[in-house]
Amino acid sequence: MMDRRSFLGRGMLGAGALGLSAGGPTRAASLLLDRDSHIIPIRASIDRMFRVTVCLRPFRAAGPRIEAEEVGRKLVIHNYGHGGSGWSLSWGSAAVAVGKAMEVSPKEVAVIGAGAMGLTAALTAQRAGLAVTIYAKEQFPDVRSARATGTWSPDSRVAMEKDVDSGFGDRWESMARTSFAAFQGFLGSAGDPVEWTDRYALSDLSPVQRQAAPPEEATGFSRLEHRLHDITPRSQPLGPGEHPFPTAFAYRNSSLTFNVADLSRQLMSDFLIAGGKVVPMTFHEPNDIMKLKQKVIINCTGYGARALWKDESVIPVRGQIAWLIPQAGVTYGVYHKSLNILARRDGIVVQEVGENDWFGYNDANETPDRQAAETSVRQVAELFAPRPAAA
Ligand SMILES: Cc1cc2nc3c(=O)[nH]c(=O)nc-3n(C[C@H](O)[C@H](O)[C@H](O)COP(=O)(O)OP(=O)(O)OC[C@H]3O[C@@H](n4cnc5c(N)ncnc54)[C@H](O)[C@@H]3O)c2cc1C
Incomplete structure (x- = not known):
């Protein structure tokens, strides 16, 4: 941009x-x-x-929310609010979120959401050796991520200058570089999920x-x-x-360029081939996560986080x-x-x-x-x- x-x-x-x-x-x-x-x-x-x-776009003035929160007996790692940069930052953001999950050494995690953030978090968790189940109301092509422009735009409506903390720039840069490197791995793949x-x-x-x-x-x-x-x-x-x-x-x-139809298909196929499971499920309030057997949950609900977590800092x-x-x-x-x-x-x-x-x-x-x-x-x-x- x-x-x-x-x-x-x-x-x-x-x-x-x-x-x-x-x-x-x-x-x-x-x-x-x-x-x-x-x-x-x-x-x-x-x-x-x-x-x-x-x-x-799920915009937050303070930048994406990537942090841990204890909800009852569960540990929730939030990973939402990426504005107009969700695809671009997805792999880097997933690396941070999964890193926080790994601090409690789980064997399995639940991921809520199957958009750009959910799929990349799920794959990153699998690659870290975890068993992963995705729970989501919608899957591709019905998720909002399917309706993105599909370009590398890592700082598009990602935060407001006056609302970010002093470490935000460095964290953003690290996420953007991690994502940029990860997307190189898709170049030349059948279907051109990513191309210059x-x-x-x-x-x-x-x-x-x-x-x-x-x-x-x-x-x-x-x-x-x-x-x-x-x-x-x-x-x-x-x-x-x-x-x-x-x-x-x-x-x-x-x-x-992200050819989103093929990129999302490839992400989902990779996830399923690696043994991942997808369960259609709608969460109406945070306590609904108590139904899940996993103790660690990565919350990738995008704009849906505004209603589910009553987080009004998420602006459409x-x-x-x-x-x-x-x-x-x-x-x-x-x-x-x-x-x-x-x-x-x-x-x-x-x-x-x-x-x-x-x-x-x-x-x-x-x-x-x-x-x-x-x-x-x-x-x-x-x-x-x-x-x-x-x-
Ligand atoms: C017009 C437009 C163009 C864009 N262009 C680009 C671009 O070119 N490049 C770029 O990097 N970014 C772009 N973006 C931004 C990007 O699309 C978003 O940042 C990204 O899609 C957010 O992904 P997500 O996985 O967080 O959310 P979503 O794709 O919305 O996925 C959320 C998931 O959570 C599930 N969910 C939500 N609530 C619940 C619930 N209560 N119970 C169960 N499941 C739930 C949903 O069903 C879905 O599976 C664009 C955005 C828009 C609007």
Whole structure:
């Protein structure tokens, strides 16, 4: 998300920039039709939109809750509240949570929840030698994790700067590095559960103008990704004629994409192959955990923790995705104005992300807004529309 942030924060020009950049459009139009171009245009039309989904990011101002709590005779290790960074931080967070469970040397653990956090915690516990049972109300594809964008975004709405303790940055960095390393293990696997893909942040500002632009407006959300600059690629400016988009510049970067359908299938298969069990179960209050035979429980209930644990520090941050039919050869992402597009194997994500991280904050409405989805798809169509050749 770093590119988008820098891009939006440095005074990106508005819709009027479309098709107006000197020298850009003519070449751009021809590149769009160029069979050798790496960038195959997205066929964005309403009839190719096959679903609209909404997800709630489980945001906590103090950052994810990863701590132990004694509930009666049980030891509960909480592992929830990862905001917009749950997939990205999942393995690192699981390592911390399982580490806390191991302090009492259990032979088996229960994991509540089968989303990104539940599956990675369960696998991490298995790899530590424990017998693991997952108890969950929903499984993939019905969990909220299934409705994520699917990009490496480890500091997206993960905390508020003023609310974190002094050790948070270091803990976050350790989790992010652990996760980043763990995801490398999925590269090249059948089904491409994880892969590197290019992202283009579109702008009419040259690199020099971008550099001189006023700094991004502070929103109060923690910004930590700069801590990972040694392991993540730099963005490269592509000038007029070097890219097919309607803006003068496209800043190209590469990032990890999570093809969530296949990733979740692989996580669940690995868990079951290693002897894990899944039991459908809904918990209505914390005392319901007394029914479980396991003494140690890892609580990965995501936004569900707000109701189950009566934890009002979990704030919903709504996000909606319009899904376009996947296209062969289209495996890249685009940030343009407040639009985020990411082509995955299981669908092309089209997402309105607003002007800043406050977009969708404290909005628990999970009903899809079809009209808003269609508006976003029309914006994508405009981006890839053929443009007139220069006279
Ligand atoms: C629009 C959007 C885009 C996102 N994009 C990205 C992204 O690109 N990259 C990224 O890293 N993160 C992204 N996120 C964030 C990420 O999706 C979340 O942080 C993550 O899904 C949280 O996972 P989880 O396992 O904690 O929660 P969930 O997926 O909600 O899983 C919770 C589990 O607990 C179970 N559960 C809950 N309550 C109960 C109960 N009472 N009894 C029994 N079971 C219960 C549920 O059934 C489910 O199995 C995005 C979020 C949204 C909304």
